[in-house]
Amino acid sequence: MHIVFFSTSNVFRAEEILTDAKIECKIVPTPVTDKAYCGVCIETEDQNAKDLMEDMEYEIVD
Amino acid sequence: MIYFDNAATTKYKPEAVYEAANFYLREVGVSPGRGSYGIGIEASRMLYKSRCAVGKYFGMSRPDKVVFTKNSTEAINLFFNGFLKKGDHVVISCYEHNAVLRPIQKLKEQGIIEYSIIQREDLGLSAEDLFEKYSQENTRLLSMTLASNLTGRIVFREDVFEVFHEKGITTFVDSSQGAGKIRLSMKDMKIDFLAFTGHKDLMAIPGVGGLCCESLEHFNPLVQGGTGIHGEEYTNPDIFPEGYEAGTLNMPAIWSMHASIDYLTEHFDEIASREKYLMQYLLDGLKGIDSVTVYDEDNARVATCSINVGGISSDKLVALLDKNGVCVRGGIHCAIIAHEAIGTVSTGTVRLSLNYMNTEQEIDTVLDILRNVGE
DSSP states (O other), X not given: OEEEESOHHHHHXXXXXXXXXXXXXXXXXXXXOSSOOOSEEEEOSOGGGXXXXXXXXXXXXX | OEEOBTTTOOSSOOHHHHHHHHHIIIIIOSOTTXXXXXXXXXXXXXXXXXXXXXXXXXXXXXXXXXXXXXXXXXXXXXXXHHHOOTTEEEEEXXXXXXXXXXHHHHHHHTTSEEEEEEOGGGTTSOHHHHHHHHOOTTEEEEEEESBOTTTOBBOOOHHHHHHHHHTTOEEEEEOTTTTTTSOOOTTTTTOOEEEEESSSTTOOOSSOEEEEESSOOOOOOSOOSOOSSOTTSSSOOSOTTGGGOOSOOXXXXXXXXXXXHHHHHHHHHHHHXXXXXXXXXXXXXXXXXXXXEETXXXXXXXXXXXXXXXXXXXXXXXXXHHHTTEEOEEETTTOHHHHHHHTOTTTOEEEEEOOTTOOHHHHHHHHHHHHHHHO
């Protein structure tokens, strides 16, 4: 799944949080959707990842 | 050459700072927040790490809540112009740099705000008394410099910030002087917003500054343009921090600050101790020269002082020191209200500002020159 954010800064905050939680993830170009999120997003297979996103605004794109 | 103008810019930086800027230019060299290719992503990651390094250094609850600008002047303008609204009242100190005074004065001339200046003789009042004397019903902001760029006096007071903050007034620190010399915790010291610049005692290369936002209160951006996100919108998106950083950021300078903050964090106590020693050494020497006047001599200070020498004007003293290979700054130092406060508008002063890389021998050389002037 892809976790997409409005803020690029939040992408890297999310990466930091997931890495600290030992959740495998990588930063990849954001899939094209009908809404313009920032250019990069988090890709991960771990469904628990979205529970760690704290106060950040994000969407899940499968 | 003897460089005693560190309050303007620290000329000599830790080696790691030069290496970081060089590394960014040669090995990365692309913009953050733009391309989604590998090295572009790495640039964005370095930007994020830099934000967090700054935020941690200033003791923020959320260290990534940092907006980068080109210097503190831009950060101050961003905050004042974006935050203040018609009818607001602002309290500032008499030691503010023109970087604070001028945007505030301009907003006043535009009929948007009013402001009051805490007078020098009142700076020793209790926090409650200061609040009673200077706040009004419409006071929305307290703005204080961390330290005077003119005399080195430490102006920021935690107790004053606590009282104003408790009364619902937003608090702001201009940390341009002293950010690398005084430990701050925005969270604990009730500092809602803080402007910083990299090129002074944070020891980064010139071209980076910023605004730390402990408060989540909304303000408007200063510059409209490309933000790397929401390119379909006709104005900046209301997204923090990118919505406040239109245009390409100065990443070599930002990455150099990441390195300088690492260095400062590791060596903070030894730098502070060395600078305190050197400043006292200088002040003791100046006390021994009858013709020298030191301003704010008895106040707690950073490693900066301002002097005049009887019998010679400040501009001639600067020229004489320069002839002897000594770099100091004379004149008004972009701090007109501070000069009004200490009574030196007509004479100016000569500012000597040290850092930990200076030596006793350099101070002795300058003292010898001043003694000869006195004689």
